[in-house]
Amino acid sequence: MENPSNNSKVTRRRFMRDSVRSVLALGIGAVSGLLIGRSTKQNIVWQLDPEKCVQCGRCATDCVLDESAVKCVHAYDVCGYCELCGGYSKPDAHELDTAAENQLCPTGAIQRSFIEDPYFEYTINEKLCIGCAKCVKGCGSFGNGSLYLQVRHDRCVNCNDCAIARNCPGEAFSRMPSDRPYLLKGEQGLT
């Protein structure tokens, strides 16, 4: 009595398992197929929209890297090359010189070089820049807004869930396909 009932139970269970397994396999296949259909071949990389940036300073502190992947970059063709630069000198600077106490940048990462009277070129030393956005605020308030923050792909480790994006008060971060890896200001941004 017991044996046949036992046997049929085993086969019934096996049959159930087999069918559920096939359904699951089909399900996984269908979901993957659907998503692959509209997926991108490129990697996804992080960028911040300079137009949305509110210069809060969190890029400097919230990145998972000790030294943030976000740095200040300079759109040269937007710059006015002024001697009185809101991004370079402190608003209450005594003199418009290169003295440390007159510089807005806390790490002295902006380098100024003379071109011709009265124009100066400003370059960012990325090794020193911490992405605090002080200069970005200064440049945007008094100048053309040619200094801005951007995620640098040589540093960014592409976290699936970017720690800065999570806390960005301007909701400026977005995912970009890696064939268009930069959101830049000025002429370079147009191409």
Added chain:
Amino acid sequence: MKKLNINTSRAGLFLILFIVILMIGSSAFTQNRFPKPEFESDYQQSQTTTPDPQAQIYEVMDLFVLFLMLVLATYFAHRKRSRHALFILAIVSVIYFGFWRKGCVCSVGSLQNITLALFDKSFMIPVVVVLFFALPLIFTLFFGRTFCASVCPLGTVQELVLIRPMTLPKWLSRILGLFPYLYLGLTLLFAATGAAFLICRFDPFVAFFRMNGSLDMLILGAFFLVTSTVIGRPYCRFVCPYGVLLGWMSSLSRTHVTITPDECIKCRLCENACPYDAIQKPVPEQNPENRKTGLRRLKMLLLIAPLVILTLGWTFSRLHPLLSRVHYTVRLADQIQREDSGQTDLTTLESQGFRSSGTPTKVLYDEALRIQKQFNIGGWILGGFMGLVIIWQLVGVSIIRHRKDYEIDRFSCVSCARCFNYCPREKNKKKTKVNE
């Protein structure tokens, strides 16, 4: 310039606000206050450098390595039955996926990308991520959780540091074992609504792999690392939401590793070999329970099932105001509302940023309400799911099934191959092989 709809009685207030906005957010627009000069000297304008993102080839290589390691792990567990080989593969996984590739993106986290991509069509998902999600599941469906054994970097880290395994009381591991279901539900809810990537937010080992990270992540990592020296794979067993999916697949898998190579002689030697509570003892038939009592209990459980499901569903849906605060927009809307109604004088960076963007508050409120509605529905589903899980577990506990041999619990076994070495049949087989 932005156009503002100015109510005349409040014009003054708006004017002040406008000036404030101009001061805060003036840099939101690139302005040409000082046009670029025309240089007389031969100055060459520099270009903004644009370092390339990491080459595509690495992601393809990750996929290839994942596939290769899945094949190897399956081969080592099923055919070679070699703990030694699996252990070496585990070290490779920690070095490659962990320390070298820094742990992103992993199969566990890809669950969120998949969910968000299903709910939000504008969310871009690379092919690699889809395959990182699907490949381990497919492999598990056929061969059991060999992915966990020595491919997943999160699991293998815990495997490597497990020095002195301790067995938790059955009741405790059962209760803790419910957490992954809740975590899975919450992860899906937050990912589907675009609120947060919970798994990444509380990833235990990514900070360890990068030797870098925020303080809470480092503390979390240290906690799990220390715990896993005495408790086998705490993250896999009591947290990992992807592990729930893998467990389901493994329960139905086509083949699975077995403790003995041939027949069980019930020597009880393997009983303590498993640090993951995945070996089920034989259940003797000597005291068969009255069939009627068992059936009545099952009927009772099935009767209260709808009640449990509805109660939990209702409870979680009532939690939606709290849960939805995880979403940025809901938090922001709440802050703006409290500022506008005078409940608080303190503005936050978020609210300042929002006001400088010029979006009307109504748009924000509508969006927040829409998200809260989603969380309400999601709460019902999450609660219902938890109810189902609890009933299912109770059914599993109350049905006593006769078991002749020591068997592997397919749901929780990670195919680590520890028990093989304890089995005398295995040793016997190896000996005869050598003698031949």
